[in-house]
Amino acid sequence: MKEEATLVIIKPDGLKKSLTGNILSRLSETKLKIIGAKIVKVNEELAAKHYSHLKDQPFYPELIKYITGKLHGENRVMALVYWGKDAIVKVRQICGATNPEEADPVSIRGAYGRILTTGLYENVVHASSDPSEAEREIKLWFEPEEIVYPLFPTKEVIYQNYKKFVWE
Ligand code: UDP
Ligand code: MG
Secondary structure, three states, X not given: OOEEEEEEEEOHHHHHOOOHHHHHHHXXXXXXXXXXXXXXXXXXXXXXXXXXXXXXXXXXXXXHHHHOOOOOOOOOEEEEEEEEEXXXXXXXXXXXXXXXXXXXXXXXXXXXXXXXXXXXXXXXXXXXXXXXXXHHHHHHHOOHHHOOOOOOOOOOOOOOOOOOOOOO
């Protein structure tokens, strides 16, 4: 058994249907620790990077519309990092199979997912499927300071002429 981290995204349908609480309760059955969590507005760039390996799939354009919230009029997702023993497999198990019709009915996707008439699997959650994917995705979605655990090596950089919003 190894301790590892995994990325979970509650997709726009999960937020639209007010399923966040149910999904977090289900995931808490794993006894894994949440070490990062935030609500994210997903833009085209983040969506394309997250799903870059699927860009040649026929469902890719619909998938980008889905994760950016255009199918649900909902521009939010919730991104979480879970950490603990065998986190990747444990989370994938509770999430269920990619196709919600094939997913175990007691899994999150089996309970709450559906297939759209376009063929897209609207399956409520994303979960990393292996350690290298988890590392790539966590680094894409989270800054080191947003995770309360030193997961991966960091380096210090000094930004010059760096513009950002602060509270007035
Ligand atoms: N997807 C789809 N049809 C497919 C395969 C995938 O609509 O035949 C969507 C689905 O929303 C899925 C996402 O694309 O969650 C990413 O696909 P992947 O194969 O990585 O499945 P996952 O890792 O999410 O189970
Ligand atoms: Mg995947």
